[in-house]
Amino acid sequence: MTQTLPRTELRIARSALSGLRQDLIDDAFAIHPLPPLSSGNPLMRRAPERARRYVGWLPHAALSACAFYVMAQSVVLVDDDMSLVLALLCGVPLLLTLFRPVGAWWLSFGASAVAGLELLPLEPIVGWPWPIPLATSHVLVMVMVAARSRPRAAAEIWLFTALLAGVLEYVNDAPYVSDTFPMLFVSGLLLCAVVTARSLRESKRRIAVQESVTVEERSRRTTLEERATIARELHDVVAHHMSVIAIQAEAAPYRVENPPEELTRSFATIRENAVIALTELRRVLGVVRADDIDTDADPEAPQPTLAALDGLFAGVRAAGLAVDHVTTGAVRPLPQGVELSAYRIVQEALSNALRHAPGSAARVEVSYVLGGLGLRVVNGPPTKAVPPSPGMGHGLLGMRERVTMLDGEIRAGAREEDGGYEVTVFIPAPEMAAPEIAVPETVAEPEA
Template sequence: MTETIPRTELRLVRSALSGLRQDLITGAFAFRPLPPLGDAHPLKRWVPRRARPYVGWLPHAAITGFAFFLIALAYSQGSGGNLPLAVFCGVPLMISLFRPVGAWWLSFAAGIAAGSDAAGHNIYDTWPWPWTLIAAHIAVMAVVASQTRPRTAVQMLVLTAGLGVFFDAVSLRSADIFPMVMISCLVVGAVVATRSLRETKQQVAVEKSATVEERSRRTLLEERATIARELHDVVAHHMSVIAIQAEAAPYRVRNPPEELARSFATIRENAVAALTELRRVLGVVRADDPDAYADAGPEAPQPTLATLDTLFAGARAAGLTVEHVTTGAVRPLPPGVELSAYRIVQEALSNALRHAPGSTARVELSYVLGGIGLRIVNGPPTRAVRPSPGMGHGLLGMRERVTMLNGEMTAGTVAEDGGYEVAVYIPVDAGAAEAAV
């Protein structure tokens, strides 16, 4: 059994006819009104605010005015007025504001009627159509091209050129096809190019916005993973203490009851199980970046506010003048609060080094009754600021830590001298503070 395979040319013809039916025939007279100019259009930036709502309808007004202009000129062609030509020129152009593809078919039919009426007669200066009808037909094609895909514009140009070639073939008079087709291609091509450029810019803006959002989301996850890695040591320390105390408690009581011994054994087993699960979760967190803290040493303790002097010394060695002021009664805080406060100060000083080189930074720690307050403020840069690839990730990490501890944070430029200020308040429960002692 032999299967007939269509030739490539036949498939191309079928595809072209299918596209023509989809673009110019199916739903040709569907209601597709020309939308007004958007709020981001450049024309709206150059007019007063009160006039901007009306600027959006400027294309509709221009098309309507051009239609009436062509109607007046077409009517004046011929003795006693040429009403049919005026209708052929104006009606399709007006309808293109609401039903663009249908308006093109009306304009195309008007071209057939005008060309047939003029066949064999010398009644127009241009052939096969008068120049007013040519201008109206090009304007209709431009409106349609601004609302449809570029393929539709190509189809309209091909059919228009084909109609002109047909009249050229059946008439003894030479038709002005080439100038008409060239002007049509230039006008419609400019419309298609402008629309494609605008759509490309919109697509790039959408993709850029999505990229920034995805980068922010990824950074947020990285910051949370960093916090999880750091707090692991704090939680693991407490769970280890619970396990050790539960194991040693029965030996501190002479002849402890069996129920008490079993209870302490259960506490120890649960603490050990919790440590195992904690290490497992930490392994998942570290999976993307197992060497994130390779330089810090796996056995190194997490920093606290007591080690801020070392941090200040490193910042001063890097060229930042640091002033440190502590107010209130210094007391031990929960390990999570100590670690987060230290990291916030560290990140604020890093931002000052990066964005305000040569400036002076002031770090204020305020131990108050209900928690601890931090204020890190730096002056304007005194040296050239190098371009930084940062995207505000440091502030994002600070906010994550403060939010985790139910605190409050503000950050912004200092109006007086152009510096930058970070202010944080972290509440501390009285019971948690006593347990940290």
């Protein structure tokens, strides 16, 4: 225990010295120019378009103005040959912070030591150990360093300044009042304010970045969930067709009297491959179905089609949404995947209307057009108070996933006419022909 404490303290001291060397010594005079204001700055956003190129350089102009003001103050307070020297000691470090902030602080620190050791013959009325212009310049330099360096650098430069003040107070027994305490007190308050403001700004930036990442991850997770839902639903459609292939391949040889052996083997191979494919399909997509969070859904129930829209409208009307349904064009059978996706799109659009536009009326248009199916779901503005919804646009994302899967097009957005919402979808769907199985009367012998 007696050996652990000294080693720990030595390690802390080495770490502090390493940080001090990294902040104030290594590359102290490296070029680190003050950047102009970013486009996201409030001043840049409020400034006119033509003036933004000049507004971005306001910090540089303000700092230069402060430097020339301090230099002018030095000339006014000191009426002898030392006025120019004091003006340079005050203005040069302040202007240097535009390019080399840490190096500028070292120059200001050296100028403070020169003035405090009374190497400049200044009158006591100017201030001791910091003349008024030099104290102003040194505080501004420390503020610039704190605003552009790590928070610990602000504590380090303040402690060095306090150490210098203590040395000057000890070395010089001046008969006049010292301005050390006011200077350290004001500079400490300003440095704390700068570090606090910078920390808050960095925290807000990190929170914004984290929220952006969270939204992106949530959107990605939602996309995967929607795709899993589509896979669960299409599992039934694909499994149905694969079962039909297997059954018809098994029954086809019995429809021909004395079928050739090659034909029988071909149908047997077709059936075997269909059964294998069906087994693998159920093995892979069945896992997705097992994770279905919709425990109320019947896993054996057939997937809905456009013929089930009347039941959907009845449920929505019972929930308080007036729905008008119009079907145009010649109704014809469509691929089951198209009908299932069309049903889900209408269902999701009406659910969004119930959630985000209570008390409104909706209109659903189903158009059987040449080469595909058109859907249009329109709802008016809400007439009742809209309750807060935890939704993040997942329904619209699911609709886009379904339409993209079928190579269709979708447009969704607010209506300028009445403030309602409109979803327009087109899904390409060729006309379906009745499936037929052609059984050849003879099978050609394969060429040798």
